[in-house]
Amino acid sequence: MTDGRPYPLSTERLRLTPLVESDLDEVHAIYGDPGTWLHLPSGRHRDLATTAAMLGRSAESWRTAGVGTWVVRRGDAEARRLGVPAPTVIGTAAATAIDVGMLNLGYRFAPSAWGTGYASEAASAVLAAARVAAPERTMTARVLVANPASVRVLERLGLELRWSGGGTGADEVPTGAAPPSSALARRIYADRPLDHEQLRALIALG
Template identity: 45%
Template sequence: MIDELRTERLLLRPLTLDDADEYFRVYGDPRTWAHLPSGRHTSREESERAIQRSIDSQVRFGFSHCAVILRDGVEGLAAGSFLGTAGASMLAFEAWNLGYRFSPEAWGRGFATEAAIAALDAARRAQPAIPVTARVLATNSASQRVLERLDVELVWRGRSADAPADDADTAHLERLIFADRPIDAATLDAVIALG
């Protein structure tokens, strides 16, 4: 089980229910969901349920999403600040889903890339035989740039499975899927079906 990760500037540690207020501050902020407004948490209880899923995944698979804490202060952010989350969750089939979400105050400083590199490595160590995938909306250029800096490759680009057939503005529905290794067609189809 992977309990703690350290990077040059960050500490990634397993989420606990004590993180619920800070987690909700990030996940309830509409700015962090500009590309997918329907994903925003609307209650602290929703954030608690997400944290509990991470706790359960940590126990079952040896890794999950982590709290990302700033080790030393930087301009505008104090040491010990909860910046957001990064990690991977096991999907219903044998594939990790890499993800990260940071408070707007942490944007533009390279924290997401730094945390995502550590999370990718941890998922690979926790379950080496399981591929690590990541999904991003094509309109989310910041998250796309993070993935392009990781040891993953673009394996699919297309319209979301849940996209309305008559939606004229399809740009916001296009997704990109990255993976850390070649994945079989059934796994790729299952990741695409997640929307």
């Protein structure tokens, strides 16, 4: 375990800093953009308060699990290479504490930054940090089947498919759990086997 204080991360091309209040306007510009929510239009943040609530969840996660939400910017060399300003927020990557001893891995980038490998690079750094800070916690991720880029990111990270269901298609349900009421076909990934209680909690999150 770490001491629970938020800390920055860096990768070859990116700088990740813990989400703070002064980031909220830039993060909201991404989370409030319909283009960011092509796969789940209902998830768009319609007001700043919804984005601010992320800060609260992140702070709680830092306190209880020693990880939370990071804001992603390009590093100086990468920004210079592209001729863009380095301080611009391009996305978020997070490992957030959820029920039954689990973490949720999440990432969301501005559409202008998609397709560059940034999501994989940032999520990989967050996963590594979580393994140091909270090795006892199961890392999970939920993804829509209709979001193949995100599915690919999870698979590249080495997370394994633990459940698939929802939607109208008859997806496989490897654990034998009951299908969810969710209307959208979804998958649940995790870095280790999930027990029944964990799977139920994840399915209930939608």
